[in-house]
Amino acid sequence: MTKPYIFITRKCSEQQLKALYEIADVEMWPEEEAPCPREILVEKAKMADGLLTMLSDSIDQELLDCATNLKVVANLAVGFDNIDIKYAEAKGIVVCNTPDILTDTTADLTFGLLLSTARRLIEAADYVKNNQWKSWGPLLLAGYDVHHKTIGIVGMGKIGQALAKRATGFEMDILYHNRSRNTEAEEILGARYCSLDELLQTSDFVVCLTPLTNDTKELFNKISFQKMKSTAIFINASRGAVVNERDLYEALIDKEIAGAGLDVFTKEPISADHPLVGLPNVVALPHIGSASIETRLSMVELCAANMYAVLTGMEPKTRVKVK
Numbered sequence: 001m002t003k004p005y006i007f008i009t010r011k012c013s014e015q016q017l018k019a020l021y022e023i024a025d026v027e028m029w030p031e032e033e034a035p036c037p038r039e040i041l042v043e044k045a046k047m048a049d050g051l052l053t054m055l056s057d058s059i060d061q062e063l064l065d066c067a068t069n070l071k072v073v074a075n076l077a078v079g080f081d082n083i084d085i086k087y088a089e090a091k092g093i094v095v096c097n098t099p100d101i102l103t104d105t106t107a108d109l110t111f112g113l114l115l116s117t118a119r120r121l122i123e124a125a126d127y128v129k130n131n132q133w134k135s136w137g138p139l140l141l142a143g144y145d146v147h148h149k150t151i152g153i154v155g156m157g158k159i160g161q162a163l164a165k166r167a168t169g170f171e172m173d174i175l176y177h178n179r180s181r182n183t184e185a186e187e188i189l190g191a192r193y194c195s196l197d198e199l200l201q202t203s204d205f206v207v208c209l210t211p212l213t214n215d216t217k218e219l220f221n222k223i224s225f226q227k228m229k230s231t232a233i234f235i236n237a238s239r240g241a242v243v244n245e246r247d248l249y250e251a252l253i254d255k256e257i258a259g260a261g262l263d264v265f266t267k268e269p270i271s272a273d274h275p276l277v278g279l280p281n282v283v284a285l286p287h288i289g290s291a292s293i294e295t296r297l298s299m300v301e302l303c304a305a306n307m308y309a310v311l312t313g314m315e316p317k318t319r320v321k322v323k
């Protein structure tokens, strides 16, 4: 019997993929950072029983129609907005993601981004690196306090809850808005559910952690930024397209809000001439929410375990369910 064929769209650690090499012919795109071009992905998908994909790979109807042998797509992310999951399910293709294992790592990064933006850490480090530190003044590189302030979390899923837990250490008041109530966050962390409007109007830090869906596309726009305090800081660690970037830019230029910390952008990667990157009150990161060595290796391992399960007739650990 011929072995199943698996294509992996980015160079990943082989050690974490060991289980797959035992049961399948595994081919991996050799570049760690440069994405596999679309035409190559389509060609490989035509033969593949399994695909291990990244957020930058669009697993759309065109690709799924070509992939006549495909049984499983394992996405190296908790999000799966790059995959047409309904279409995959209709074709009997199992889609898996990597939830839970990246929750704490992503919450750490999100809180770090909040702190860096509020206290101007990147600007201050550059100040020293660029040899600008010549004297001292009472307001030199002064930022905003984080402790005892109000954090408003939009999207109180697992990562939102882990962020709220970190906010309790800074004795912050926690507001949240979500499709459904999170009783654990309310009872254990003291988070208070409120309308999006109330959250925008009263939070010192508005943090976006909601997945990208038709309902959340450009949820943050001119009107939302106008509702926020002029001293508020906006943080986005979910998906760029949840924000209208032009409206955010204008809100920052017009001083409708005080700053933004962004780990995600509508079209990634961005270049240094992206309008938001040029603003002094913006901290821009290259989508590194889950990027710790430990977590990224665990994510690869979980993708491998999920593919192994599907290709050997078992139920994968973390299958994406179409709602």
Ligand code: 8YV
Residues within 6 Å of the ligand: 054, 055, 056, 076, 077, 078, 079, 080, 102, 238, 287, 289, 290, 291
């Ligand atoms: C990805 C992410 O893991 O998990 C997600 O949904 O956004 C990140 O943690 C990363 O972009 C690799 O695809």
